[in-house]
Amino acid sequence: MTDEHYIKQALKEAQRAFDEDEVPVGAVIVMNERIIARGCNQVEKLTDSTAHAEIIALTAAFNFLGSKYLPEATMYVTVQPCLMCSGALYWSKIGRIVYGAEDDKNGYKKVAGTTSPFHPKTIVVNGILQEECAQLMKDFFKARR
DSSP states (O other): OOHHHHHHHHHHHHHHHHHTTSOOOEEEEEETTEEEEEEEOOHHHHTOTTOOHHHHHHHHHHHHHTOSOOTTOEEEEEEOOBHHHHHHHHHHTOSEEEEEEOOTTTBHHHHHTTSOOSOTTOEEEEOTTHHHHHHHHHHHHHHTO
């Protein structure tokens, strides 16, 4: 399986968030070519500003594995993680993070700049299906203006 395949799975989660009037961010966590957790933004549904796709997926993965660390896992997320989610990913010691679109307004790079907020062993890949991921966000916010 390729990074594109799993980003497409994250896009399905993002579409689910979109359909539920949530900011359309989706995430999946993969180990050994198997999706072990999924998440989409649920901030409005749960009235919880921490209910981001990444946090939902991390919690599901921890529960599935019975572990608080994910060094062998990869998170695929449609949009660059925010600083809060980056902190959670740091503490999870996740092995890889793959994301689609940049987030110039709320992504971790706005605060962290070129310094990585992730665990030193975490590999970060970006720009996978960037256009598709960005378009879903654009469509969501255009519909609300």
